[in-house]
Amino acid sequence: MTKLPSNLTNSIKLLRTKLDLTQDDLAKKTNCSRQTINAIEKNKYSPSLLLAFKIAYILETNIDEVFGIE
Amino acid sequence: MTKLPSNLTNSIKLLRTKLDLTQDDLAKKTNCSRQTINAIEKNKYSPSLLLAFKIAYILETNIDEVFGIE
């Protein structure tokens, strides 16, 4: 990563299924909609940092394990 | 942190001054406005995850060192 990063990646699906959670489960636990989880999981847009923290918290890890940058 | 986290904190000013950068410097390097850096630094709102990553990158550390949650 030599330049200013600009592309997000994520391992939500991997971590989520490891905990046997559906998109809907994760949505409810993070207080957002299933569509939002789906969109973030499929990289439709960059979530707010707060939501990213919540997702990492529910997935029992930290942001850098859930999201990456390129 | 026993509950779903909901309050952000940050060490932007500390890390920024350690690198001798002004708000404007950091803004330019992260491709955002000085007002945005100022607002985030003063916790006015939760930035996008992408901007958070960029800030951490310019501050030569990772998100968890720059931002915290309560």
Added chain:
DNA sequence: ACATAATGTAAAAAATATTTTACACTGTAA
């Protein structure tokens, strides 16, 4: 005291994230 750099702030507009409602598709269990 003066000039200037850095920061704080505000309001309106623009861009982006998120919700809501709704429906289609896939796989799987009965």
Added chain:
DNA sequence: TTACAGTGTAAAATATTTTTTACATTATGT
């Protein structure tokens, strides 16, 4: 085959983030 859970997606509305312009305040150097 039917029913249902899980996922993908779309469009409109709403909420939030970010930009832009502009000005006030604070600190610092001369």
